[in-house]
Amino acid sequence: MRGSSSNITRAGAAVLALVLLLLASCAQIPRSGPVGKSTDASAGNPNAPVFFPAAPREGAGPESVIEDFYSAGSGYEDDYAVARQYLTQASSVTWKPDQRALVFRSARVVPTGVENVFDYELDLAYSVDADGVATRLPEGTKENIPATLAQVDGQWRIAAIPDGTAIPEETFKVIYGAYPIYFYDPTFTYAVPDLRWFIKKKTVKAMTSALLGGPAAYLKGAVVSAFPSGIKLARESVPVVSGAAQVDLTAKDLVDASNEDRLRMQTQLALTFRSQPDVINVELRANQDLVRVEDNGTVRRPVRNMSVPAHQIAVSHNELVRYENNRLSPLPDIAPVAALSPRAPAESPVSQSAAFLNPGRDTLYSVVPGQPARVLTTRAAVSRPSFDRYDWTWTAGPGGDGATEVLAYRPVGVAQGSSVPAVTLTPTWLAGWTVKEFRMSREGARALVISEQNGKTRVQVTGIIRTADGTPRDLTAPMTLPTSRDPDQGAWVDDTTVAVMKGSAAESVTPELLSLASAQPQQLAPWPGLTALSAGNGPEEIFGQSAEGVFQRLGNGWSPQLKGLQDPSFPG
Template structure:
């Protein structure tokens, strides 16, 4: 029996309390019997950074198959628990299925991470037809691409059952597994694929995925790399491998910590030695950083591949120098080692200045004037140029291709990119921008990604979208963004590395909290500062984050605390390059 799930009444056949008790007891049993060293709960921000290569790739959750006599709802619960173990292609979860479903079910199509105990219902009073209501906080697709659901997304899963040898078994179930958020990081861990920032293939860009801890992850990493970047990086990064590349065989054998990646000869037919070397470098960085191997051997149909002499290593996590720009009243100044230095022409930019930034590649400055109504450029020769006029412009970002980015903090307004040399602005729109107001933005140091804070009716959101450019570096589009969960108010964003960002909402009278948001691990909050009016964060380096409090006191972050480094300078709105 089946029906449209949104139609008609349904009868409740289980209670939250019973479900919670059974799931809690089941998880406790797993921990006591098989995983006593693995904690399963803890507050956000308490996990230490991990050595991914040293992790056990196949933790033993000690989940078991059905023992006999289970009711339909207990079969579904057992199926959920069985998804924690990826051993033998999720063999335990398949034990809860009919032979036909066990043969066709795809465990890796998606992973739903939930933060509530499922509520089970019978459909039309049919014992063999159940639904489970879960609140999804994160979804992983089949390639491990993460999409957060910050507010939780109620999802209904449908199951059908029939008896096999007198016992209930699932005959219909959605592909993929369901994992409680408290167990997620013990069943999954991040792996980092690397793609190139441009056609020169000189800088590597991380593409973080989440994959089950299981034997054979080297093959999963290599397969995902060959399939190409995540949706939020589409057409924004490059691969040395041609589109459509696949492994010649399903496995990537590892012997003496050397992974052998075998591809069809056709993948390499038109590849130069340099391109082959770039392929190898891309594989090496992705596999060595993600699984327990030291090097990679590239083969074609199981034959050794000559890749030529070793090229220079591509850059990873590029960092600007320590130069900082700030404002002293209506003057653009440099801040160095606790002291201010004048900038030629810095006192002739305009009035009501705010939010200056610097070019990553030259001594040029972008700044808002006229109460955030004009975006101006102060060039190396001290000339001043107006790049854009608008309303409520957000703090600009200056990218490595010499484009300056901003937006109008008006609902539905597009992101704007203006070439520093002048010209009409490029308006970059998307359905996702129409759902809110852009309040802050920052381009990554490698020039491939735009981080955006967006205000919507349900709060502040952080999104990352790949920047699609033409052959001359002109922005032509933004990829479908990746959304990350925030726990603080945010209208400013900065890159702390190529895979971590810091967001905050400065205010002269507020207790301001910054949050460090990671693509690889749990987010963490920084010690709050009363009256923080600006925060400067440098990507890719160990340089201290610099905060200005009450428009006069400059603090540097050391470890998890703040130390005063200057006072009464009259400087504010400090920013590193970018």
């Protein structure tokens, strides 16, 4: 039996076998002459790496055949033609490599005790399903893939193997890429990215199939699609002809749709194909016949990567202030709150409402123009407030029985002394966890959640399920982002990136950028005594606060800004 070290060597050899086929010059999209079609295999990045695996070796034993089969599984060209040579004729026909990809840190072949049956034992880093949804897995996660072998003309071949491939993590990072496919928020106003992992050279068809399949689990119920449930590709390819991606759909679903729905379908595909250099526009087809889509101005293009206002709310001399261009000014039309000693303020991105905590962080207040501040909730501890674009104020804290609750309030338009609309959510995945941070995304379909249990911290993104009028109804089971530290606060930087850190007045603090599209956190420059973090539009608009004042990220360091203010935060 070969040990882990030999298999790691094989994995390294597999990586060395990856060859970049670079075009001599950038291909120009033809504007005249014969029509040229790209097949599904080439509809993607033409410069993507290609892996050339080795064919079966004469006289190789069962263990070597299993190892070499999975090494060959990185060679996706010609429908995994080389990998299929390691299978019996029957299994080569039935094996479906695109069903999932298991990405491993190390692997070894283990006998099962059953004649000619072995396990390929993996230490998994990721699991990627047929629609490109990647699940990151902690170190030590094991999975055994059973393989049954038989002799064919004196050579060992695999007679039974589960669908899918298994590839080393190093190889995965080279031949796969993370790409956003886009859905809509429930009002069709905003485009919401759903990051998927695809082989770089086979993206166009893979993206289309994933889009038709619907959003990832953590977004189901929080976003919508213009494509009706059950709609499918009419043919197993999405050719790109003279820059036009020809998406051929089942005729009835497409023809029965309104022009408005078809325009939204076309827009959704166009947003999804933004990353594809050979795609200029999208054609909808029904059984290969072009379907006319008219843009008569009735459908607005959704906002992608929504920005926030350039100013921040902050506390100065116990009053709420506006911080912009390194200057302070009064918060417009807001009553004085100095008697309440506000901390951790938030400002609505759609109105002039604000919310804040008291110094003990056990009471949440809101203040709307023309009214004094009012108490929204008091409990043992609450997370700093965050507004969504529906003007709901969010926080989290323990309920009466100690269970973690996520709370949302909407005081805008409520007369002084009247009850404020409120929603209390108790997601099971937060049971036993203390929420340190709950921050709404700019389009209102997602939230960043940082929670802690017995010293262990996790950073997650959950979807927000709402009723038709935008009232929060539930949170989806979240996706987890990798972090190398134990952050206790965070903020959205853009629609696919968050900044997090663990604040400390006494130590040097290293914030991190976590991307929905990356496996590795990006560490920012350390800075002593950072206790608060805020983020505006993009990674250059990240601010930190220490006892020495406010600092803005500048390249690989931090630039001093104003002194004498606390807890700056961009609207949201």
